[in-house]
Amino acid sequence: MPATDRRPTFPSARRSTAPSALATVLLAALLAAPPQGAARAQDVPGIEACDKEAKLERRTGCLQSNIAYLQGLIARNNAATQQRLAAAAAEIAALKATVATLQASVDRLQAAAGAAKPTDGKPGDPKPADAKPADAKPADSKPAAR
Numbered sequence: 001m002p003a004t005d006r007r008p009t010f011p012s013a014r015r016s017t018a019p020s021a022l023a024t025v026l027l028a029a030l031l032a033a034p035p036q037g038a039a040r041a042q043d044v045p046g047i048e049a050c051d052k053e054a055k056l057e058r059r060t061g062c063l064q065s066n067i068a069y070l071q072g073l074i075a076r077n078n079a080a081t082q083q084r085l086a087a088a089a090a091e092i093a094a095l096k097a098t099v100a101t102l103q104a105s106v107d108r109l110q111a112a113a114g115a116a117k118p119t120d121g122k123p124g125d126p127k128p129a130d131a132k133p134a135d136a137k138p139a140d141s142k143p144a145a146r
Contacts (some may be wrong), residue, residue: 045069 046069050062 047066048062050059050066053059053062
């Protein structure tokens with residue numbers, strides 16, 4: 001067999017001297033990101049555990065921060081609740097108007113159905129509630145004397 005030079009090719013052997021796109025993106029992201037110290041110094045809104053503070057001034061500030069946060073939270077929740085109540089009241093008013101319209105329609109249909117019924121006394125027709133049978137005697141008549 002002829003001897004040929006078969007050396008494995010490794011990725012490091014194929015690298016060029018130009019920076020890759022990934023390295024460029026990472027460098028841009030690192031330069032655009034704020035320093036870690038500045039991010040830690042920002043106050044995160046929410047309830048803090050103030051009992052860990054040793055100095056009275058810091059504990060007072062912590063409690064005041066908690067109070068301000070809770071007052072803002074209550075105000076936001078109150079506004080959202082008032083908005084939901086107003087929407088519910090408007091929906092109730094619209095539903096009441098719809099019920100009134102439907103009741104008026106039912107009343108008109110019942111009146112039209114009552115006017116359309118003939119009351120000529122045919123056997124198939126229902127008799128009116130105030131009608132008396134023809135063979136009934138008047139209530140004020142006295143029984144026949146013997």
